Amino acid sequence: MKKIKVGVLGATGMVGQRFVQLLEQHPWFEVTEVAASERSAGRSYAEALEGRWKQPVPVPERVAGMTVKECKPGLDCELVFGALDSNVAGPIEEDFAKAGYAVSSNSKNHRMDPDVPLLIPEINPGHIALIDAQRKRRGGKGFIVTNPNCTLTGPTLAMKALDDAFGIEKAMIVSMQAISGAGYPGVASWDIIDNVIPFISGEEEKVETEPLKILGKLKNGGVEFAPIKISAACNRVAVRDGHTCCVSVQLRKKAGIEEAIGAMQQFRGEPQALKLPSAPAQPIVVRMEQDRPQPLLDREEGKGMSAVVGRVRKCSVFDLKFTVLSHNTIRGAAGCAILNAELLKAKKYI
Amino acid sequence: MKKIKVGVLGATGMVGQRFVQLLEQHPWFEVTEVAASERSAGRSYAEALEGRWKQPVPVPERVAGMTVKECKPGLDCELVFGALDSNVAGPIEEDFAKAGYAVSSNSKNHRMDPDVPLLIPEINPGHIALIDAQRKRRGGKGFIVTNPNCTLTGPTLAMKALDDAFGIEKAMIVSMQAISGAGYPGVASWDIIDNVIPFISGEEEKVETEPLKILGKLKNGGVEFAPIKISAACNRVAVRDGHTCCVSVQLRKKAGIEEAIGAMQQFRGEPQALKLPSAPAQPIVVRMEQDRPQPLLDREEGKGMSAVVGRVRKCSVFDLKFTVLSHNTIRGAAGCAILNAELLKAKKYI
């Protein structure tokens, strides 16, 4: 099979690097373009990184030598992955869509646009039908799909399994988030060693609203948001990778602990059915030890694409509570955007 | 004024050391006895520490040379502070009470005994009346009072202020707890560097039940528990001192953010009225910055005796949410037990 040419927008940043790393040796996609700010354009990718490659393996040699382009249409590829700062991502992604590119974005800018799918492919693969509306609006084959904020990915996967089985009415989510979520250089060591920072700008709003669109239903060519109330408190802790969330949920239909565990363990989605290359065998892994999940031990589960749930137990205020972990730069960012693109390819949108 | 002679039970452990440190230069109390396990008995306090003094200032010279005694009545003091492991604390404290000593304990063993006051002196100073029942039961002047688990101290102070003003119906508490809460050697560095541990044995039960007694009312010679539902999730993070809690509360009477902040800021208790030596000027300090409280920056507030609240805001599921921090080995342990003893002295129980 001839691989699909892809570009990475914002390729020198923390999430951009993850795209480059995860796409190396991808069976369907091949990075043919790396694009970044004007300052980087014209230099080789290796040079443009300026010593700031922060991934667990070296820069793929093939990409290291590529010339970085500006983030403007004209790139030699069919699909672009978006890892741009939200200060600039909005109009750039729109330009690419208008120019006929498929855009799979990690940026927040278009997530809540009515005709843009906000996708976790195990949860709402059907939302890709919104692409048709986009195409109509823009008048070409280009489109934008987005993946959600990194923090809510784990909780929303778990909530989906429970919502399908029992219905969810309310949820409280308290996060303990890794430093990689703030990019690089991101969180100063002076601020986080021996500390917790109980605030992450804009994060709680996303955690409270994005899941409602993801868990919503297609209706009249748009998404009807799920009738769930979510309250979130987001914290930064001294962990490298992996966001841990304590979640309490009020269900519409009572459920025992065992049933809830069963619902999560058995949960599978379209990516599993289609055997997409980046799909984990199990979207939700439930650990029975009393002290799991732990970011250090569980973040690489399913190559960083599984949500790991533990401590499923009765909540004395709501019905159930549990802890859920997901890898914030893989499942919560680059990995999810790649899985989105794989779904689109399987569904012939690319 | 002649100082009251006090002993410290379990004086070589982490909390015992805090007692020794905080009592040095206390205006009312003077450490005349340090007691610990059989193994330590007979050695000087300095020797018995075996290089494990873990406080921010050196061992007080006066105490360093004292001979460590066994934890049995016969100590030359009127009051003992209890910092024993809960495996052994129960009967030892009972023995001291029977022998006529006043016992101010940090151990969990007697906290839920019907006639033992579980005290946060700003909240339920009246509960010391239970001592009369104890004295009747045992037939002497000895008694036991306890301070609560370290994690709930901050949240319960904040809830008291809100409960007085608006009534609390339900609360969700998620903690991010410091390593000093596990004693020494306590948490292995291998377990916590670059990690979160989402479980602390027995902790959630305490956080869900002890506040109900503390916030309860005296009735028919006992405590009628407060009609509040609490759900807790407790986590360990890589912080040295200071437990941070995210709290959401459902109120009985609606309250605006400003009113809630006012209620907490203006909250004062008996220790402030009596000007007890260890009482902080303000039991609850409210910070208005969006990223406070932080353990690193706020744990020493009021010499470690103030709860620091921040991020008071609307909760989209309950009414209000906020973050509260308190120093776990001062306000949450030794400092609280000392404040309890000061109250008892002021009220002539000692």
Next chain:
Amino acid sequence: MKKIKVGVLGATGMVGQRFVQLLEQHPWFEVTEVAASERSAGRSYAEALEGRWKQPVPVPERVAGMTVKECKPGLDCELVFGALDSNVAGPIEEDFAKAGYAVSSNSKNHRMDPDVPLLIPEINPGHIALIDAQRKRRGGKGFIVTNPNCTLTGPTLAMKALDDAFGIEKAMIVSMQAISGAGYPGVASWDIIDNVIPFISGEEEKVETEPLKILGKLKNGGVEFAPIKISAACNRVAVRDGHTCCVSVQLRKKAGIEEAIGAMQQFRGEPQALKLPSAPAQPIVVRMEQDRPQPLLDREEGKGMSAVVGRVRKCSVFDLKFTVLSHNTIRGAAGCAILNAELLKAKKYI
């Protein structure tokens, strides 16, 4: 090829676990016995671990179910890997050797015995000839070989390359050592978060003497120690894995920076010639960036079996200085002992 049956002594500890993990899927060896303290004996390996499995991958299923034995001869295997605490390792290893087992030990007890090879297989493979003397002494086919202390492995590999090329007269070594070097639970988090501990019991003596034996020459049936003076200062830092050492060396023959780098890069040993399964392609990897090696980025080089050198530069007191990193529980412990056993197998001692 039929695999050689091997046992692990001290299989439940930190290094013992590494043996079990690294030997899983080994092409030549198969773990058939796990042995530990009396307390563990009789339980399954999974149970005996008591939740303390601390490796980056799960317990190998095949081993999890094995019954733990006591550390006494009678095990169904030909070779045992020693990961026992040095309080007990000495006589136990001697018993196994007497009973005819090959013992590849990570413990310090027999390292300096005159007829026991202290091996880094890239450096002194010829020292295995000492086994003949051992066999004569004990009168059987059993024997003991040891690997050195974890800290000196990296520096000694680098010094070997330089010693061969230019001769080394003196060396100063200052280490910054990972917490895993202290086993589990090992270093208390209270002692190391926001701290450096400038002392590790017994470590400096080993770093100053063991390399002299390793770099020594066989003579009259014993080892003549290398005529090098080494001074060491050993420190513990808040790093999970990987010991970093700053080394200054005085050479017998002057050498330029480029020559020194070349000598290290081109250095190869018998394990590379024999293509032993655990041998890294390059025993010494030299990084040219000014800020490498770093434990976080370089400890997995060569699957944890390569020493990574960087910052090779002039020393204004001696001739050269550089920084060298090696993985302390792989190259510096279990991995080295396995490589030793592979060498012995290739040389028909097993």
Next chain:
Amino acid sequence: MKKIKVGVLGATGMVGQRFVQLLEQHPWFEVTEVAASERSAGRSYAEALEGRWKQPVPVPERVAGMTVKECKPGLDCELVFGALDSNVAGPIEEDFAKAGYAVSSNSKNHRMDPDVPLLIPEINPGHIALIDAQRKRRGGKGFIVTNPNCTLTGPTLAMKALDDAFGIEKAMIVSMQAISGAGYPGVASWDIIDNVIPFISGEEEKVETEPLKILGKLKNGGVEFAPIKISAACNRVAVRDGHTCCVSVQLRKKAGIEEAIGAMQQFRGEPQALKLPSAPAQPIVVRMEQDRPQPLLDREEGKGMSAVVGRVRKCSVFDLKFTVLSHNTIRGAAGCAILNAELLKAKKYI
């Protein structure tokens, strides 16, 4: 006594904040001006900090409301403390000196100027005589004095005591430096959690040369550098404050361990004789425990102004080795510059 008016240049940075904090309630000096970049000028100090006050106590109220000025002569003060970035410090400090101000700088720019004293007041107070040459050169009463790089302060104090007693010929220094040494935001948490960075730009050169000037002798109106060879390797570790150095020294005259310890313990300088306000009672504190100094436990010794030495022992290559710790932003920066100014005041240069 009327206080001397002082200004702080670069008042919003990490070291500038330390100046503001340490000068609050200083018996001789009063901050009357805070100056910073053009961007900050015109705003109140509190605003200009933009939430980046990073000291252990709140911003002094008196200073919080001051209007930040540009770093140009015309400030209402007699003395300025320099905490500017070295990119801009050079000409600015020169301008202030020309305009008649006394400048006590922490920046590196003028440290090696022949007529600028590079001062550690316990070591080379006599070097202030160089000020006369400066005044002649510039033709006014203004002048510049500097304090050295933060890393070498502790080692140089210890070396001074040994040099006076026994003569030092050579020294090897390996540092483990705190993150605060890099300013704020400084070291990214992503780079240092679970890591060591074995390189700090420009640091080794300073550690190898600045002590030679400090330990040098006045001769013919200049400083004759001390005939000592120093080699340094500088590393960053995950410690908040306090630089720890392992030092080996070759002496000109043999010395026993006890003698060396005695020389360091008894060492006193002019600041102690003159009882300068910021002078610690003991410039060098020697700890006899085998595992000290530790940054966490010892950095506040003498209010952060004492060097703490431990592990004094034989070196098997040179004569002696030891570990020395000093607080990098107090003794190694702002505290030293203030002590310098106190000396100048006592000597009537201000």
